[in-house]
Amino acid sequence: MLDIKLVREKPDIIRQDLEKRGATEKMQLLEHVITWDEEWRAELQLVEDIRRKRNELTKEVASLKKAGQDVKAKVDEAARLPLEIEKAEKEVDALKEKITRGLMRLPNILHESVPIGASDADNVEVKRWGEPKVPSFELMPHGEFMEHLGVADFERARKVAGAGFFYLKGPLALMDIAIVQFAFDYLVKKGYTPVLPPYMLRREAYEGVVDLGDFESMMYKIEGEDLYLIATSEHPIGAMYQGEIIDEDLLPMKFAGYSTNFRKEIGAHGVDTKGLFRIHQFNKVEQFVFCRPEDSWQMHEELLSNAEALFQQLNLPYRVVNVCTGDIGTIAAKKYDIEAWFPRTKSYGEVVSCSNCTDYQARRLNIRSGKVGGEKRFLHTLNSTAIATSRALRAIFENYQRADGSLEVPPVLRPYMGDIETIAPKSQAASKK
RNA sequence: GCGGGGAUGGCCCAGCCCGGUAAGGCGCUGGAUUGCUAAUCCAGUUCCCGAAAGGGAUCGGGGGUUCAAAUCCCCCUCCCCGCGCCA
Numbered sequence: 001m002l003d004i005k006l007v008r009e010k011p012d013i014i015r016q017d018l019e020k021r022g023a024t025e026k027m028q029l030l031e032h033v034i035t036w037d038e039e040w041r042a043e044l045q046l047v048e049d050i051r052r053k054r055n056e057l058t059k060e061v062a063s064l065k066k067a068g069q070d071v072k073a074k075v076d077e078a079a080r081l082p083l084e085i086e087k088a089e090k091e092v093d094a095l096k097e098k099i100t101r102g103l104m105r106l107p108n109i110l111h112e113s114v115p116i117g118a119s120d121a122d123n124v125e126v127k128r129w130g131e132p133k134v135p136s137f138e139l140m141p142h143g144e145f146m147e148h149l150g151v152a153d154f155e156r157a158r159k160v161a162g163a164g165f166f167y168l169k170g171p172l173a174l175m176d177i178a179i180v181q182f183a184f185d186y187l188v189k190k191g192y193t194p195v196l197p198p199y200m201l202r203r204e205a206y207e208g209v210v211d212l213g214d215f216e217s218m219m220y221k222i223e224g225e226d227l228y229l230i231a232t233s234e235h236p237i238g239a240m241y242q243g244e245i246i247d248e249d250l251l252p253m254k255f256a257g258y259s260t261n262f263r264k265e266i267g268a269h270g271v272d273t274k275g276l277f278r279i280h281q282f283n284k285v286e287q288f289v290f291c292r293p294e295d296s297w298q299m300h301e302e303l304l305s306n307a308e309a310l311f312q313q314l315n316l317p318y319r320v321v322n323v324c325t326g327d328i329g330t331i332a333a334k335k336y337d338i339e340a341w342f343p344r345t346k347s348y349g350e351v352v353s354c355s356n357c358t359d360y361q362a363r364r365l366n367i368r369s370g371k372v373g374g375e376k377r378f379l380h381t382l383n384s385t386a387i388a389t390s391r392a393l394r395a396i397f398e399n400y401q402r403a404d405g406s407l408e409v410p411p412v413l414r415p416y417m418g419d420i421e422t423i424a425p426k427s428q429a430a431s432k433k
Numbered sequence: 434g435c436g437g438g439g440a441u442g443g444c445c446c447a448g449c450c451c452g453g454u455a456a457g458g459c460g461c462u463g464g465a466u467u468g469c470u471a472a473u474c475c476a477g478u479u480c481c482c483g484a485a486a487g488g489g490a491u492c493g494g495g496g497g498u499u500c501a502a503a504u505c506c507c508c509c510u511c512c513c514c515g516c517g518c519c520a
Contacts, residue, residue, distance in 0.1 A: 045488090049489095376443090
Protein backbone atom coordinates (compact mmCIF):
# COMPACT_ATOMS: atom_id res chain seq x y z
CA MET A 1 0.00 0.00 0.00
CA LEU A 2 1.20 3.49 -0.83
CA ASP A 3 1.52 6.26 1.74
CA ILE A 4 -1.37 8.72 1.59
CA LYS A 5 1.15 11.44 2.42
CA LEU A 6 3.01 10.69 -0.78
CA VAL A 7 -0.25 11.04 -2.69
CA ARG A 8 -0.97 14.31 -0.90
CA GLU A 9 2.46 15.87 -1.06
CA LYS A 10 4.23 14.44 -4.10
CA PRO A 11 1.63 13.08 -6.50
CA ASP A 12 3.94 13.72 -9.45
CA ILE A 13 6.23 10.91 -8.33
CA ILE A 14 3.29 8.53 -8.56
CA ARG A 15 2.04 10.02 -11.83
CA GLN A 16 5.43 9.52 -13.47
CA ASP A 17 5.55 5.97 -12.20
CA LEU A 18 2.12 5.09 -13.54
CA GLU A 19 3.13 6.69 -16.81
CA LYS A 20 6.06 4.27 -16.98
CA ARG A 21 3.72 1.37 -16.41
CA GLY A 22 1.32 2.69 -19.01
CA ALA A 23 -1.42 2.20 -16.43
CA THR A 24 -4.13 4.57 -17.57
CA GLU A 25 -6.92 3.38 -15.30
CA LYS A 26 -4.62 3.58 -12.29
CA MET A 27 -3.82 7.11 -13.33
CA GLN A 28 -7.49 7.98 -13.12
CA LEU A 29 -7.74 6.17 -9.83
CA LEU A 30 -4.90 8.29 -8.48
CA GLU A 31 -6.68 11.50 -9.43
CA HIS A 32 -9.80 10.23 -7.70
CA VAL A 33 -7.86 9.39 -4.57
CA ILE A 34 -6.42 12.90 -4.52
CA THR A 35 -9.90 14.41 -4.74
CA TRP A 36 -11.36 12.06 -2.14
CA ASP A 37 -8.55 12.93 0.20
CA GLU A 38 -9.29 16.65 -0.10
CA GLU A 39 -12.96 16.00 0.52
CA TRP A 40 -12.13 13.75 3.43
CA ARG A 41 -10.02 16.35 5.16
CA ALA A 42 -12.70 19.03 4.76
CA GLU A 43 -15.41 16.71 6.06
CA LEU A 44 -13.20 15.60 8.93
CA GLN A 45 -12.76 19.22 9.99
CA LEU A 46 -16.54 19.54 10.07
CA VAL A 47 -17.06 16.51 12.26
CA GLU A 48 -14.35 17.58 14.61
CA ASP A 49 -15.92 21.01 15.03
CA ILE A 50 -19.22 19.49 16.08
CA ARG A 51 -17.49 17.05 18.37
CA ARG A 52 -15.61 19.89 19.95
CA LYS A 53 -18.85 21.70 20.66
CA ARG A 54 -20.25 18.57 22.23
CA ASN A 55 -17.18 18.04 24.37
CA GLU A 56 -17.38 21.62 25.61
CA LEU A 57 -21.04 21.24 26.54
CA THR A 58 -20.35 17.94 28.26
CA LYS A 59 -17.72 19.57 30.39
CA GLU A 60 -20.04 22.40 31.26
CA VAL A 61 -22.72 19.96 32.33
CA ALA A 62 -20.24 18.18 34.53
CA SER A 63 -19.10 21.35 36.28
CA LEU A 64 -22.64 22.76 36.63
CA LYS A 65 -23.75 19.51 38.25
CA LYS A 66 -20.84 19.66 40.62
CA ALA A 67 -21.93 23.17 41.59
CA GLY A 68 -25.47 21.92 42.07
CA GLN A 69 -26.92 24.13 39.35
CA ASP A 70 -29.59 23.44 36.78
CA VAL A 71 -28.27 21.66 33.68
CA LYS A 72 -31.45 21.23 31.62
CA ALA A 73 -30.69 23.94 29.06
CA LYS A 74 -27.21 22.66 28.35
CA VAL A 75 -28.33 19.05 28.23
CA ASP A 76 -31.04 19.91 25.71
CA GLU A 77 -28.55 21.75 23.56
CA ALA A 78 -26.08 18.87 23.64
CA ALA A 79 -28.75 16.29 22.94
CA ARG A 80 -29.15 17.53 19.38
CA LEU A 81 -25.52 17.03 18.46
CA PRO A 82 -25.08 13.25 18.25
CA LEU A 83 -27.37 13.08 15.24
CA GLU A 84 -25.36 15.72 13.42
CA ILE A 85 -22.15 13.98 14.29
CA GLU A 86 -23.41 10.66 13.08
CA LYS A 87 -24.42 12.10 9.73
CA ALA A 88 -21.11 13.80 9.07
CA GLU A 89 -19.19 10.84 10.41
CA LYS A 90 -20.80 8.50 7.92
CA GLU A 91 -19.55 10.74 5.14
CA VAL A 92 -16.04 10.77 6.61
CA ASP A 93 -15.95 6.99 6.99
CA ALA A 94 -17.20 6.41 3.47
CA LEU A 95 -14.53 8.67 2.01
CA LYS A 96 -11.80 7.11 4.12
CA GLU A 97 -12.86 3.66 2.96
CA LYS A 98 -12.74 4.76 -0.66
CA ILE A 99 -9.30 6.26 -0.16
CA THR A 100 -7.90 3.15 1.51
CA ARG A 101 -9.30 0.85 -1.17
CA GLY A 102 -7.86 3.15 -3.81
CA LEU A 103 -4.46 3.24 -2.13
CA MET A 104 -4.35 -0.54 -1.98
CA ARG A 105 -5.00 -0.78 -5.69
CA LEU A 106 -2.24 1.65 -6.59
CA PRO A 107 0.99 -0.22 -7.31
CA ASN A 108 4.33 0.26 -5.58
CA ILE A 109 6.75 2.91 -6.84
CA LEU A 110 9.18 1.22 -9.21
CA HIS A 111 12.92 1.30 -8.94
CA GLU A 112 14.49 3.37 -11.71
CA SER A 113 16.23 0.29 -13.16
CA VAL A 114 12.97 -1.52 -13.95
CA PRO A 115 12.71 -1.81 -17.74
CA ILE A 116 9.63 -0.54 -19.51
CA GLY A 117 7.66 -3.18 -21.36
CA ALA A 118 4.27 -4.70 -21.98
CA SER A 119 4.71 -8.38 -21.09
CA ASP A 120 7.22 -11.00 -20.03
CA ALA A 121 8.60 -10.86 -23.58
CA ASP A 122 10.05 -7.45 -22.68
CA ASN A 123 11.88 -8.61 -19.57
CA VAL A 124 15.55 -7.71 -19.85
CA GLU A 125 18.16 -10.40 -19.55
CA VAL A 126 20.88 -9.24 -17.18
CA LYS A 127 22.94 -12.35 -16.82
CA ARG A 128 23.49 -15.81 -18.22
CA TRP A 129 25.23 -18.65 -16.43
CA GLY A 130 26.27 -22.08 -17.66
CA GLU A 131 26.33 -23.72 -21.04
CA PRO A 132 22.81 -24.57 -22.26
CA LYS A 133 22.87 -28.26 -23.05
CA VAL A 134 21.73 -29.45 -26.41
CA PRO A 135 20.99 -33.17 -26.09
CA SER A 136 22.06 -35.57 -28.81
CA PHE A 137 18.91 -37.65 -28.32
CA GLU A 138 15.23 -36.86 -27.90
CA LEU A 139 14.42 -36.02 -24.30
CA MET A 140 11.35 -37.38 -22.61
CA PRO A 141 9.09 -34.80 -20.94
CA HIS A 142 10.04 -34.83 -17.26
CA GLY A 143 6.71 -36.27 -16.07
CA GLU A 144 6.88 -39.12 -18.51
CA PHE A 145 10.53 -39.71 -17.65
CA MET A 146 9.66 -39.95 -13.96
CA GLU A 147 6.97 -42.50 -14.67
CA HIS A 148 9.37 -44.38 -16.93
CA LEU A 149 11.76 -44.59 -13.99
CA GLY A 150 8.93 -45.64 -11.72
CA VAL A 151 9.52 -42.79 -9.29
CA ALA A 152 6.33 -40.79 -9.80
CA ASP A 153 2.68 -41.74 -10.17
CA PHE A 154 0.47 -39.06 -11.65
CA GLU A 155 -2.32 -41.42 -12.67
CA ARG A 156 -3.13 -42.61 -9.19
CA ALA A 157 -2.75 -39.07 -7.83
CA ARG A 158 -5.42 -38.05 -10.33
CA LYS A 159 -7.60 -40.93 -9.19
CA VAL A 160 -7.59 -39.83 -5.56
CA ALA A 161 -7.08 -36.07 -5.70
CA GLY A 162 -7.57 -34.95 -9.31
CA ALA A 163 -5.25 -33.34 -11.82
CA GLY A 164 -2.38 -31.28 -10.49
CA PHE A 165 -1.22 -33.67 -7.80
CA PHE A 166 1.48 -36.31 -7.63
CA TYR A 167 2.98 -39.18 -5.78
CA LEU A 168 6.76 -39.03 -5.63
CA LYS A 169 8.31 -42.37 -4.78
CA GLY A 170 11.61 -43.97 -3.92
CA PRO A 171 14.69 -41.97 -4.92
CA LEU A 172 12.55 -39.13 -6.24
CA ALA A 173 10.88 -38.69 -2.86
CA LEU A 174 14.35 -38.62 -1.37
CA MET A 175 15.52 -36.15 -3.97
CA ASP A 176 12.73 -33.73 -3.12
CA ILE A 177 13.81 -33.76 0.50
CA ALA A 178 17.47 -33.64 -0.53
CA ILE A 179 16.91 -30.40 -2.41
CA VAL A 180 15.33 -28.87 0.68
CA GLN A 181 18.18 -29.96 2.92
CA PHE A 182 20.74 -28.78 0.42
CA ALA A 183 19.14 -25.32 0.26
CA PHE A 184 18.76 -25.12 4.04
CA ASP A 185 22.40 -26.05 4.60
CA TYR A 186 23.49 -23.28 2.27
CA LEU A 187 21.24 -20.58 3.74
CA VAL A 188 21.85 -21.48 7.37
CA LYS A 189 25.58 -21.10 6.75
CA LYS A 190 24.80 -17.65 5.37
CA GLY A 191 23.10 -16.67 8.62
CA TYR A 192 19.49 -17.26 7.66
CA THR A 193 17.16 -18.56 10.36
CA PRO A 194 15.25 -21.65 9.25
CA VAL A 195 11.49 -21.43 9.76
CA LEU A 196 8.68 -23.92 9.46
CA PRO A 197 5.59 -21.70 9.40
CA PRO A 198 1.88 -22.44 9.82
CA TYR A 199 0.41 -23.87 6.61
CA MET A 200 -2.86 -22.08 7.20
CA LEU A 201 -3.63 -18.45 7.99
CA ARG A 202 -6.70 -16.65 9.21
CA ARG A 203 -8.30 -14.23 6.82
CA GLU A 204 -7.21 -11.18 8.79
CA ALA A 205 -3.55 -12.21 8.65
CA TYR A 206 -3.82 -13.08 4.98
CA GLU A 207 -5.32 -9.70 4.16
CA GLY A 208 -2.12 -8.19 5.47
CA VAL A 209 0.08 -10.00 2.98
CA VAL A 210 -1.99 -10.03 -0.18
CA ASP A 211 -5.09 -8.53 -1.66
CA LEU A 212 -7.42 -11.47 -1.08
CA GLY A 213 -9.89 -9.97 -3.52
CA ASP A 214 -7.43 -10.62 -6.32
CA PHE A 215 -5.89 -13.67 -4.78
CA GLU A 216 -8.81 -15.65 -3.44
CA SER A 217 -9.44 -17.46 -6.70
CA MET A 218 -6.13 -19.28 -6.30
CA MET A 219 -6.44 -19.99 -2.57
CA TYR A 220 -7.74 -23.11 -0.90
CA LYS A 221 -10.12 -22.32 1.94
CA ILE A 222 -10.96 -24.66 4.79
CA GLU A 223 -14.67 -25.22 4.84
CA GLY A 224 -16.42 -23.98 7.94
CA GLU A 225 -13.27 -22.41 9.37
CA ASP A 226 -11.65 -19.04 9.03
CA LEU A 227 -8.51 -20.57 7.55
CA TYR A 228 -6.74 -20.52 4.20
CA LEU A 229 -4.01 -22.89 3.05
CA ILE A 230 -0.90 -20.88 2.29
CA ALA A 231 0.18 -20.31 -1.30
CA THR A 232 3.80 -19.76 -0.26
CA SER A 233 5.69 -19.50 3.03
CA GLU A 234 6.28 -15.85 2.14
CA HIS A 235 2.79 -15.23 3.50
CA PRO A 236 3.02 -16.66 7.03
CA ILE A 237 6.55 -15.29 7.41
CA GLY A 238 5.52 -11.82 6.30
CA ALA A 239 2.49 -11.90 8.58
CA MET A 240 4.61 -13.11 11.51
CA TYR A 241 5.47 -9.60 12.69
CA GLN A 242 2.18 -7.97 11.73
CA GLY A 243 1.43 -4.90 13.83
CA GLU A 244 4.77 -4.97 15.60
CA ILE A 245 7.63 -2.56 16.07
CA ILE A 246 11.02 -4.11 15.48
CA ASP A 247 14.10 -2.73 17.19
CA GLU A 248 16.42 -1.49 14.42
CA ASP A 249 19.36 -3.18 16.11
CA LEU A 250 17.76 -6.54 15.30
CA LEU A 251 17.65 -5.79 11.55
CA PRO A 252 18.16 -7.29 9.11
CA MET A 253 16.15 -10.38 10.08
CA LYS A 254 16.79 -13.05 7.48
CA PHE A 255 14.68 -16.18 7.25
CA ALA A 256 14.79 -19.36 5.24
CA GLY A 257 11.25 -20.69 5.29
CA TYR A 258 10.12 -24.08 4.11
CA SER A 259 6.60 -25.18 3.44
CA THR A 260 4.37 -27.01 1.11
CA ASN A 261 2.40 -24.51 -0.96
CA PHE A 262 -1.16 -24.86 -2.16
CA ARG A 263 -2.52 -23.13 -5.23
CA LYS A 264 -5.80 -23.61 -7.03
CA GLU A 265 -5.10 -22.03 -10.38
CA ILE A 266 -2.49 -23.88 -12.29
CA GLY A 267 -2.80 -22.01 -15.55
CA ALA A 268 -2.46 -23.25 -19.07
CA HIS A 269 -2.37 -26.93 -19.79
CA GLY A 270 -0.09 -28.21 -22.50
CA VAL A 271 2.62 -30.69 -23.25
CA ASP A 272 3.95 -30.55 -19.74
CA THR A 273 0.56 -31.03 -18.11
CA LYS A 274 1.81 -34.27 -16.72
CA GLY A 275 4.57 -33.40 -14.32
CA LEU A 276 5.66 -30.91 -11.76
CA PHE A 277 5.69 -27.56 -13.51
CA ARG A 278 2.17 -26.41 -12.74
CA ILE A 279 0.58 -28.14 -9.80
CA HIS A 280 -1.77 -27.56 -6.89
CA GLN A 281 0.78 -28.49 -4.26
CA PHE A 282 4.53 -28.10 -4.20
CA ASN A 283 7.43 -27.67 -1.81
CA LYS A 284 9.57 -24.59 -1.65
CA VAL A 285 12.39 -23.07 0.36
CA GLU A 286 11.80 -19.34 0.50
CA GLN A 287 14.03 -16.46 1.57
CA PHE A 288 12.40 -13.61 3.46
CA VAL A 289 14.09 -10.51 4.84
CA PHE A 290 12.97 -7.64 7.04
CA CYS A 291 15.52 -4.82 6.85
CA ARG A 292 16.19 -1.13 7.21
CA PRO A 293 15.11 0.93 4.18
CA GLU A 294 18.66 1.93 3.33
CA ASP A 295 19.76 -1.72 3.13
CA SER A 296 17.08 -3.22 0.95
CA TRP A 297 18.71 -2.83 -2.46
CA GLN A 298 21.84 -4.54 -1.28
CA MET A 299 19.69 -7.30 0.29
CA HIS A 300 17.88 -7.73 -3.00
CA GLU A 301 21.14 -8.58 -4.72
CA GLU A 302 22.09 -10.91 -1.88
CA LEU A 303 18.85 -12.88 -2.18
CA LEU A 304 19.37 -13.24 -5.91
CA SER A 305 22.94 -14.41 -5.51
CA ASN A 306 21.85 -17.02 -2.93
CA ALA A 307 19.32 -18.47 -5.33
CA GLU A 308 21.87 -18.36 -8.13
CA ALA A 309 24.41 -20.19 -5.99
CA LEU A 310 21.98 -23.10 -5.55
CA PHE A 311 21.43 -23.47 -9.27
CA GLN A 312 25.15 -23.13 -9.92
CA GLN A 313 25.93 -25.91 -7.47
CA LEU A 314 23.29 -28.06 -9.13
CA ASN A 315 25.00 -27.16 -12.40
CA LEU A 316 21.74 -26.09 -14.00
CA PRO A 317 22.24 -23.38 -16.64
CA TYR A 318 20.07 -20.32 -16.15
CA ARG A 319 19.63 -16.69 -16.96
CA VAL A 320 18.49 -13.79 -14.82
CA VAL A 321 15.93 -11.32 -16.11
CA ASN A 322 14.96 -7.93 -14.79
CA VAL A 323 11.17 -8.11 -14.86
CA CYS A 324 9.62 -5.26 -16.82
CA THR A 325 6.82 -2.85 -15.89
CA GLY A 326 4.18 -4.91 -17.68
CA ASP A 327 5.02 -8.12 -15.83
CA ILE A 328 6.11 -6.99 -12.39
CA GLY A 329 2.75 -6.75 -10.61
CA THR A 330 1.71 -4.32 -7.91
CA ILE A 331 3.77 -5.19 -4.84
CA ALA A 332 7.41 -5.30 -5.92
CA ALA A 333 9.50 -2.22 -6.61
CA LYS A 334 11.89 -4.44 -8.54
CA LYS A 335 11.84 -8.10 -9.39
CA TYR A 336 14.36 -10.53 -10.80
CA ASP A 337 13.35 -13.88 -12.17
CA ILE A 338 15.77 -16.73 -12.57
CA GLU A 339 14.91 -18.86 -15.57
CA ALA A 340 16.45 -22.29 -15.78
CA TRP A 341 17.38 -23.90 -19.06
CA PHE A 342 14.96 -26.57 -20.19
CA PRO A 343 16.76 -28.47 -22.95
CA ARG A 344 13.66 -30.36 -24.11
CA THR A 345 11.88 -27.20 -25.19
CA LYS A 346 15.22 -25.42 -25.72
CA SER A 347 13.97 -22.50 -23.69
CA TYR A 348 14.37 -20.78 -20.35
CA GLY A 349 11.54 -21.13 -17.81
CA GLU A 350 10.86 -19.39 -14.54
CA VAL A 351 12.15 -21.12 -11.43
CA VAL A 352 12.86 -18.25 -9.02
CA SER A 353 11.20 -14.93 -8.35
CA CYS A 354 13.10 -12.39 -6.26
CA SER A 355 11.35 -9.20 -5.13
CA ASN A 356 12.14 -6.08 -3.18
CA CYS A 357 8.78 -4.86 -1.87
CA THR A 358 10.33 -1.79 -0.17
CA ASP A 359 7.82 -0.45 2.39
CA TYR A 360 4.73 -1.37 0.38
CA GLN A 361 4.03 -4.66 2.14
CA ALA A 362 5.20 -3.37 5.53
CA ARG A 363 2.75 -0.48 5.45
CA ARG A 364 -0.12 -2.84 4.85
CA LEU A 365 1.14 -5.25 7.50
CA ASN A 366 1.89 -2.29 9.79
CA ILE A 367 5.40 -3.47 10.62
CA ARG A 368 7.60 -0.64 11.73
CA SER A 369 11.16 -0.40 12.89
CA GLY A 370 12.88 1.98 15.25
CA LYS A 371 13.45 2.42 18.92
CA VAL A 372 10.28 2.00 20.97
CA GLY A 373 9.34 5.46 22.16
CA GLY A 374 11.58 6.90 19.47
CA GLU A 375 11.17 7.63 15.81
CA LYS A 376 9.44 4.84 13.91
CA ARG A 377 9.34 4.06 10.22
CA PHE A 378 8.11 1.27 8.03
CA LEU A 379 10.82 -1.27 7.37
CA HIS A 380 11.45 -2.96 4.04
CA THR A 381 10.55 -6.53 3.14
CA LEU A 382 12.03 -8.74 0.47
CA ASN A 383 11.22 -12.23 -0.62
CA SER A 384 12.78 -14.63 -3.01
CA THR A 385 12.48 -18.23 -3.90
CA ALA A 386 15.58 -20.10 -2.79
CA ILE A 387 14.47 -23.20 -4.61
CA ALA A 388 11.12 -24.79 -5.39
CA THR A 389 11.61 -28.56 -5.50
CA SER A 390 9.04 -29.17 -8.22
CA ARG A 391 10.55 -26.82 -10.76
CA ALA A 392 14.08 -27.77 -9.81
CA LEU A 393 13.15 -31.41 -10.33
CA ARG A 394 11.85 -30.68 -13.77
CA ALA A 395 15.12 -28.94 -14.63
CA ILE A 396 17.12 -31.82 -13.19
CA PHE A 397 15.08 -34.47 -15.02
CA GLU A 398 15.77 -32.73 -18.31
CA ASN A 399 19.36 -31.61 -17.83
CA TYR A 400 20.53 -34.84 -16.19
CA GLN A 401 18.60 -37.21 -18.43
CA ARG A 402 20.81 -39.80 -20.20
CA ALA A 403 20.44 -41.44 -23.57
CA ASP A 404 20.12 -44.85 -21.94
CA GLY A 405 16.93 -43.76 -20.17
CA SER A 406 18.46 -43.26 -16.75
CA LEU A 407 19.02 -40.17 -14.64
CA GLU A 408 22.28 -38.97 -13.20
CA VAL A 409 21.82 -37.70 -9.66
CA PRO A 410 23.34 -34.21 -9.32
CA PRO A 411 26.53 -34.64 -7.25
CA VAL A 412 25.59 -32.02 -4.61
CA LEU A 413 22.41 -33.94 -3.78
CA ARG A 414 24.03 -37.36 -3.40
CA PRO A 415 25.11 -36.90 0.24
CA TYR A 416 21.44 -36.40 1.15
CA MET A 417 20.33 -39.47 -0.82
CA GLY A 418 22.47 -42.28 0.47
CA ASP A 419 25.14 -41.48 -2.12
CA ILE A 420 23.26 -42.93 -5.08
CA GLU A 421 24.65 -41.73 -8.41
CA THR A 422 22.02 -42.90 -10.81
CA ILE A 423 18.33 -43.57 -11.00
CA ALA A 424 17.67 -46.28 -13.55
CA PRO A 425 14.33 -47.65 -14.79
CA LYS A 426 12.76 -49.70 -12.01
CA SER A 427 13.54 -47.56 -9.00
CA GLN A 428 14.70 -50.51 -6.92
CA ALA A 429 17.64 -50.84 -9.30
CA ALA A 430 19.03 -47.47 -8.29
CA SER A 431 22.76 -47.94 -8.36
CA LYS A 432 25.24 -47.18 -5.62
CA LYS A 433 28.88 -46.21 -5.68
C1' G B 434 -16.99 -29.51 22.45
C1' C B 435 -17.67 -28.01 28.11
C1' G B 436 -16.24 -24.83 32.30
C1' G B 437 -13.38 -20.75 34.13
C1' G B 438 -10.10 -16.38 33.47
C1' G B 439 -8.46 -12.55 30.28
C1' A B 440 -7.63 -8.49 26.13
C1' U B 441 -6.09 -0.88 28.60
C1' G B 442 -0.46 3.42 24.80
C1' G B 443 6.34 -0.05 22.78
C1' C B 444 6.04 -3.39 27.45
C1' C B 445 3.93 -4.18 32.59
C1' C B 446 -0.22 -2.64 35.19
C1' A B 447 -4.41 0.57 37.89
C1' G B 448 -9.23 2.23 36.81
C1' C B 449 -14.72 -1.22 35.74
C1' C B 450 -18.68 -2.97 41.31
C1' C B 451 -20.40 3.10 41.95
C1' G B 452 -20.43 6.62 34.12
C1' G B 453 -17.77 12.82 34.37
C1' U B 454 -9.92 14.92 31.62
C1' A B 455 -6.71 6.85 31.09
C1' A B 456 -3.21 6.99 37.07
C1' G B 457 1.51 4.71 37.97
C1' G B 458 5.93 1.88 36.68
C1' C B 459 9.58 0.11 32.99
C1' G B 460 11.98 1.10 28.59
C1' C B 461 13.31 4.79 25.03
C1' U B 462 14.42 10.10 23.27
C1' G B 463 15.93 15.09 24.43
C1' G B 464 17.60 18.55 28.14
C1' A B 465 19.72 20.04 33.10
C1' U B 466 23.21 18.86 36.79
C1' U B 467 27.35 16.22 38.97
C1' G B 468 34.68 14.44 38.12
C1' C B 469 34.21 9.29 36.52
C1' U B 470 29.86 2.92 31.47
C1' A B 471 26.31 5.66 36.93
C1' A B 472 22.85 8.57 40.00
C1' U B 473 19.27 12.56 40.36
C1' C B 474 15.87 16.13 38.29
C1' C B 475 12.80 18.16 34.13
C1' A B 476 10.29 17.41 29.53
C1' G B 477 8.65 14.18 25.77
C1' U B 478 7.28 9.31 24.19
C1' U B 479 -0.67 5.95 20.32
C1' C B 480 -3.03 7.79 15.83
C1' C B 481 -5.39 11.64 12.67
C1' C B 482 -6.32 16.85 10.72
C1' G B 483 -3.67 21.49 10.85
C1' A B 484 1.82 26.08 8.42
C1' A B 485 0.91 26.96 13.48
C1' A B 486 -2.16 27.95 17.53
C1' G B 487 -5.05 24.23 18.41
C1' G B 488 -8.54 20.45 17.79
C1' G B 489 -10.23 15.46 17.29
C1' A B 490 -10.09 10.22 17.98
C1' U B 491 -8.43 5.97 20.89
C1' C B 492 -9.07 1.11 26.39
C1' G B 493 -9.85 -6.54 21.44
C1' G B 494 -14.15 -5.61 17.35
C1' G B 495 -19.33 -4.16 16.43
C1' G B 496 -23.98 -2.28 18.18
C1' G B 497 -27.12 -0.03 22.20
C1' U B 498 -28.35 3.28 26.60
C1' U B 499 -26.75 8.48 27.99
C1' C B 500 -25.66 15.42 27.63
C1' A B 501 -21.38 12.11 28.67
C1' A B 502 -19.03 5.04 28.30
C1' A B 503 -12.49 1.90 29.53
C1' U B 504 -16.74 1.81 33.17
C1' C B 505 -23.69 -0.07 32.18
C1' C B 506 -26.47 -3.58 28.41
C1' C B 507 -26.34 -6.94 23.89
C1' C B 508 -23.58 -9.58 20.01
C1' C B 509 -18.86 -11.26 18.08
C1' U B 510 -13.44 -12.38 17.79
C1' C B 511 -8.97 -13.87 19.78
C1' C B 512 -5.68 -15.52 23.82
C1' C B 513 -4.72 -18.26 28.52
C1' C B 514 -5.91 -22.28 32.26
C1' G B 515 -8.55 -26.84 33.32
C1' C B 516 -11.63 -30.99 31.39
C1' G B 517 -12.89 -33.94 27.07
C1' C B 518 -11.23 -35.83 22.27
C1' C B 519 -6.66 -36.91 19.87
C1' A B 520 -1.10 -37.89 16.66
